Amino acid sequence: MPKLTTQDILKLIDGLRAEGFEVISPLRINGVVKLAKLPPGEAPLLDYIRINNSPKDFLLPCRESLYKYRSTATLTSYGLKIRFPTAEGPCPVTIMPECTLPKSKIAFFGIHPCMVNSIRYLDKVMLSDPADPYYKGRRDGMFIAVMECEEGDDYCLCGMLDSYKVPAGYADLMMRKRDGGFLVRAASEGGKGVLALINKTQEKDGVPELVPKMKEKYTFDSTDEAEIDRRDAKEYVELCTLCAACTVTCPTCYCGDIEDEFSLMDPANVERTRLRMSCQRKCYSMIAGGTTFLKTKDARFKWRLKHKFPFSERAYQLKGCIGCGNCIAMCPARIDFRKFLGRREA
Amino acid sequence: MRLAFYSLTSCEGCLTTLITNLGPNLESLWNIFDIDYFKLVREPVGGSKVPKADIAFVEGAVVTNLDRKKLLEIRENSSFVVALGTCASSGNIAFTASRGVKLKNKKLRDVEIFEAEPISSVVTVDFELSGCPVSAEEFTDALLRLINNIEPIQPDYSVCYECRTKGNDCLLEKGRVCLGPLAMGGCGAACPSVGSPCYSCRGPATEADLEAYLKTLEKKGLDKKRAVLMLHMFTGKKAKELLKNGE
Amino acid sequence: MANSKEEVILDSSELRFIEGHGKLLVKASGKDIVAEFHNLEGPRFLTKYLQGKPAEMAPLVASRICGLCFTAHSINSAEAIEKALGIKVSREVRDLRNVLYLANNLRSHMMHLLYLSIPPIKGLISVLRLSDKDVFKAGARLLAKSTELIEIWGGRSVHVPNVVVGGFGAPMKGKELLNSVNELEGLLPDAKKFVEYALDLELPELERYRLLAGLKKPGFYPVHSEDANMALTDGSVLNNQSYFDGLEEVTKEYSTSKHVYYRKSEITVGALSRIMLNRNYLSAGARKLAEEVEWSMNPFLIVKAQAVEVVHYIEELVKQSQELSDVMMEAHNPGVCSTMDADAGMACSFRGSKGKGISIAEAPRGTLCHSCEVEDGLIKDYKVYTPTAVNSKSIEADAVEMVKRFRPIGMEKLKFVLEDLVRSYDPCLSCAVSLDAFD
Amino acid sequence: MSNELNPYLPRPANVTSVKNESLDTKTLRFRLINWTAPFQAGQFVQLLLPGVGEAPFCIASSQSDPKHLELTIMRRGIVTTASQYLRPGDAVGIRGPLGKPFPVSAFEGKDVLVVATGIGIAALKSLILYLVENRGKFKDVTLLYGARFPEDLVYRDEIRRWSEKIKVIITLSKATPDWAGLRGRVTDHLNEVELNPSTVAAVCGSPAVMTSIADELVNKGLKKENIYVSLERHMKCGIGKCARCLIMGGLLVCKDGPVFRASEIDIRAIGE
């Protein structure tokens, strides 16, 4: 495996940019490690354990406009009125939504295998029939340079979910640390092409699998729906404040909301916007009339786990949890679902 | 549609926020609505200082006899009253600060002062927009919904939700007391995003769980008393209610 | 006290276009004319609230004193606390604060000129009725820009959370800020247009001698700088401490704010005083504009002084930001921006410390003093002397003078001119309220 | 941009007629402009009111006419309130048909029981119409319809017409003294229907009521896989991307439902 110098990395990135990729990589911004657009000339941060956000922020943004349309809002002498009730007779306008689908080429540079698995999960959800065209527009033609992970922190659990394994077709470059530098190998044709830019050829040696060390080991007895329902979560969620940090930072939480947004400047133009939602929020399960299906903290906690495990396994034959541990690390109360689902090993 | 914007005892930061943040939209506000009174921007000509309005936005807490009188007049002349900002919706710092203050004299020649109250203690309030100051976006959204007979929505998420969405590091982890988990979101986590803890200036979140929050602080070895102190600062009357339910 | 012979000859009822609620009453008793400037705004108990609270809460609470010049209050308050605790902030922090102060003053002036003082001088009920739409647009753009600066810097457009004891909460967004400042430079033509409009206003003549006061520092047009002295127009220059010690408050039974005297007599602070004292140190463009005006001790000229300062603030902002661009760009080094270790609980680091601190700066409306006493990390005493309280006496004296001179034109007409007079001082009644007025 | 490529885009439709069903419920008829919606009984659409928002409604008309749709809407929130003010000619947007229908071919040759409470009957109307139109294919067909007050009863004219072909039982839980018909809840009157182990039931109503009906039917010997329920959840995208309508078992009401067999889901889950 060829070794990379910082110079090489910058060259690789320039090569990607030249091919029209928007390079996104881990960076330290104001002391916080997160994925962000890499400014030209700057080197990505490759030696890190945890990032505060995840690829979903770029594939499924917090707020995105689905389409715009002209509403029946009109300015009348009485002020502005969206035409319900229609006092002025029938509304003549037909709805003609206008939308432009995003088209971007994203290159994730230096994300860990768990995050790669999160992209695979989002793919399963968003590209299953009917495919989400907005997601697809961003996702198509993506380039992924994986930074393999040697050791997790207290909250990582990819070791027990096997999500340190990069699924086939989800990596173009594979990088790992070695002697203070980085080794790199191409994992796809695209990857080979980029590696050729720095004149480093692929040696044909077998690469041993790198299994990240877990600081804490747990075994899950069962993640069946019935089992989750049977267990008492009260003691685990006692400290939960329903702040929803767990779902916000989870790389696979994709629940959404869609709303009409108006502007005062031009109230007749409405923008239909997709926003993020969280099962920890009250309005997630509220239906008209105020009936809320997930009323209590433990119901919402269990719901999150059920969505991650049994529900996802049933719908997509894939676990929704990729073992990054963000939901534990980012929770102010450190609510640890590993303890609820399994037993800690000595 | 007639709008009016009033100010009681306050810093007038909420109206200023609307004026500066709406920017050029302020003019379109004028083109769309009849605004007979807008403190700082448009003064009424002659006649009453409290013109008839369909929606009245009231900023500020009720502290003086003059506030009280004005507020009653506003209620009488407006079909829909919206509390604008934390002063109006919970009494703000003045609520807590004015309690237990011993003054020799509470009455000057024209002005008499009382313990500060949110406007809902004096009149019926139809909707509350929280925040110190209010968010101009939320105001616009609420206004557009109101005039279409749609009930405006209060955010049902906490400040943490937005803080984490922005990818910030949590201040609690750094050993600082932050009210984010308890506070109603909608401000875009302005304070934690610049490293200052949240003081819950928008009041408690819909499902604020004080007990769990205090236990979290305990687990982290953080000062609970300080959290209660912080909670009292902006949230005024609402903090009082929250603490009462929590205990 | 109420005299049976006293007769109210003018009652402005609620003053229009003014921050807070107040009124002006002019009475005649015999030959004497007396004016009363009433503050009718209620107290919000902010300084009282601070007593016994952790020191680092001060900037946050002080900010709520005013919704127009909140940045000034936050910075003054942070500085007063720092002095009380013996915290030395870095040079960079001081410089950056000075620049932020410039932005604050610019914003406040624009708000006051555009929305509050110019429309009524023109006899309008709102700036939106201004016949010269370009002037309004130019002004609105400037106001929006200055607000944007404060927002990028302070973390929010009103009540900035980024100003904290010890420096700044989070490192600057250097690039964004510099871009914004550069755009501000592009607005200079707008500013000139607006300022010229303001300088063309026809204003009444009302010269009356009194002492003017403001910060003075050779070679500078000081706004916020720790080592500037106070100067009076009689030539005396004193250090901050002795100016502060010379301040004394007087309670009036008609006003919720107290009147502040300096050594038992009236002084005037504000834009006009600054121009009179430091005109030579204005930036080039502003100095040129200033030369066109015949300056005198006419309070109506405060409006023009503010207009000149608008140009000065813009030019200074651009200049100082460029000088500081290295500091601003160093976003990755939080140490530059705060002497506090942000990661350590601040309250703890103040334990055991005690002391007194005073901070004096040129806020938009004039010299603003915050003073505090801290013991064991908790605030023991907190006092704020606002420019409006200092100017109250002058406002009353000017009103009397005005009525004396112009009574023949009729009280109905005079009423509007008197309102303009009060507004010239750019009084902020919310700031000026003092709970002590009730003691 | 065509709707085949972007399932989020609504297609245009006009209101052609409005019928008052009860105080807070109206049936709106829509004409689809230059498109058709071939649907099957039980499916739903997303109705977009311009400038107000979108909400899901079951199609309440016969599947034999894919150019027109009828929706029966009860006033409950933002969209439903605004929809009360629609008038003929008004423009709306429609996405659909969405969801899985009732597998009517599996009903053939069997006794069919349709149980509806309240506005739930709107979700079952297309099924009832199908049963009535194809009456010969089924054995006994019964509609058991419960409401609270007499004013709440909808589809009065239709029910009169249907009752010529199928058996209709109506019961009111809060009947006024002048009400001549049955009183009590639907569960109280299940006895009046002849049930056998092969009877197929279709149920829709408020969550808690549906649970008790399904329970009761199972007690009476019906097979769980022969009981169909139509569920309601907070729904946004309608195509399985927002996970708002996720229910127990990991099923999505929009894609896997709204019609479910009681054997697919936990009956108690209906009401939770």
Ligand SMILES: Cc1cc2nc3c(=O)[nH]c(=O)nc-3n(C[C@H](O)[C@H](O)[C@H](O)COP(=O)(O)OP(=O)(O)OC[C@H]3O[C@@H](n4cnc5c(N)ncnc54)[C@H](O)[C@@H]3O)c2cc1C
């Ligand atoms: C498959 C299906 C078929 C249906 N068929 C019919 C039918 O045929 N006829 C019929 O009458 N109804 C039917 N419904 C129910 C109908 O969809 C609801 O009544 C409708 O969605 C209500 O919409 P609304 O905009 O009026 O209510 P909303 O105003 O959206 O209210 C919904 C609830 O959610 C809350 N809420 C909404 N948005 C927010 C937010 N952003 N934040 C916080 N809380 C929020 C509200 O408080 C309220 O409690 C069906 C539902 C489904 C799922």
Ligand code: SF4
């Ligand atoms: S559930 Fe928790 S550990 Fe699993 S992917 Fe989400 S954030 Fe990571």
Ligand code: SF4
């Ligand atoms: S809520 Fe805050 S910003 Fe608004 S008026 Fe009150 S103190 Fe000022």
Ligand code: SF4
């Ligand atoms: S810093 Fe405050 S608001 Fe942000 S996540 Fe932590 S507790 Fe929540």
